[in-house]
Amino acid sequence: MNGFIEGETIVVTGGASGIGAATATLAARLGLRVVVWDLAQVPGGSIVDVRDPDAVAAGFAAAGPVRYLVNNAGPASGGPALAFTDGLTATAGSVEAVTSAWLATGPPDGSAVVNVASVAGNLVGTDSAWYSAGKAAIAGYTRHLATRIAPRIRANAVAPGFIDTPRMAGFADTPLGRALVERNPMRRAGRPEDVAAAVLFLLSPAAAYVNGVLLPVDGGWVVTQ
Numbered sequence: 756m757n758g759f760i761e762g763e764t765i766v767v768t769g770g771a772s773g774i775g776a777a778t779a780t781l782a783a784r785l786g787l788r789v790v791v792w793d794l795a796q797v798p799g800g801s802i803v804d805v806r807d808p809d810a811v812a813a814g815f816a817a818a819g820p821v822r823y824l825v826n827n828a829g830p831a832s833g834g835p836a837l838a839f840t841d842g843l844t845a846t847a848g849s850v851e852a853v854t855s856a857w858l859a860t861g862p863p864d865g866s867a868v869v870n871v872a873s874v875a876g877n878l879v880g881t882d883s884a885w886y887s888a889g890k891a892a893i894a895g896y897t898r899h900l901a902t903r904i905a906p907r908i909r910a911n912a913v914a915p916g917f918i919d920t921p922r923m924a925g926f927a928d929t930p931l932g933r934a935l936v937e938r939n940p941m942r943r944a945g946r947p948e949d950v951a952a953a954v955l956f957l958l959s960p961a962a963a964y965v966n967g968v969l970l971p972v973d974g975g976w977v978v979t980q
């Protein structure tokens with residue numbers, strides 16, 4: 756499906772849970788060789804903290820030629836409080852560092868990267884200053900990439916809305932969570948698989964002329980009045 760060549764390698768950061776895990780599962784179903792990086796060990800994965808350049812370099816050395824990259828790992832907006840620049844570095848700096856390390860390996864023609872931003876980067880303000888700013892930075896960095904590494908390599912991003920992942924456990928039952936679902940044109944939270952399908956499309960040869968987009972995967976939250 757989507758024109759993938761069987762056995763090509765994809766790295767999914769933060770692939771042990773939520774959106775990353777769904778992306779890894781779908782990629783495997785589509786015939787790709789999946790390498791998951793996460794803070795925790797999972798079958799078929801490695802412990803790679805995307806904030807650690809040595810770990811990232813070792814990860815690429817171990818992975819062999821990587822055609823597809825999904826920069827999905829990042830700190831939660833509701834997680835431990837971070838200073839603004841520390842949050843930006845963990846959110847957007849890690850995406851730049853992993854992507855630069857990948858580009859230095861010389862990915863083959865037809866490679867592609869998808870970065871996971873958020874509606875918090877283009878639509879919604881959150882309690883966390885660095886989260887919204889970091890996700891907006893990822894979108895800007897994606898546009899930079901799209902103009903600098905094409906035509907050999909494409910770069911796109913997704914902006915998930917409210918996706919029911921372990922990170923968001925219980926949120927759907929809070930007053931805010933219920934209100935968001937009620938206002939959403941699709942009348943439900945997103946599923947990790949909804950985002951995974953968009954990520955795999957953007958990576959795939961079927962999206963050969965799609966470059967530099969920020970694709971909302973939010974059920975229409977962006978266009979809700």
Ligand SMILES: NC(=O)c1ccc[n+]([C@@H]2O[C@H](COP(=O)([O-])OP(=O)(O)OC[C@H]3O[C@@H](n4cnc5c(N)ncnc54)[C@H](O)[C@@H]3O)[C@@H](O)[C@H]2O)c1
Binds near residue numbers: 805830
């Ligand atoms: N769930 C949502 O509603 C939502 C909305 C918009 C954007 N996002 C974004 O989607 C991505 C995935 O979120 P999720 O909801 O699936 O979260 P999740 O917590 O279910 O999964 C995130 C995974 O990333 C890993 N991770 C975190 N920091 C890491 C690091 N430094 N190095 C390697 N791995 C790391 C975690 O261990 C975890 O397995 C994040 O970038 C998040 O900001 C999520």
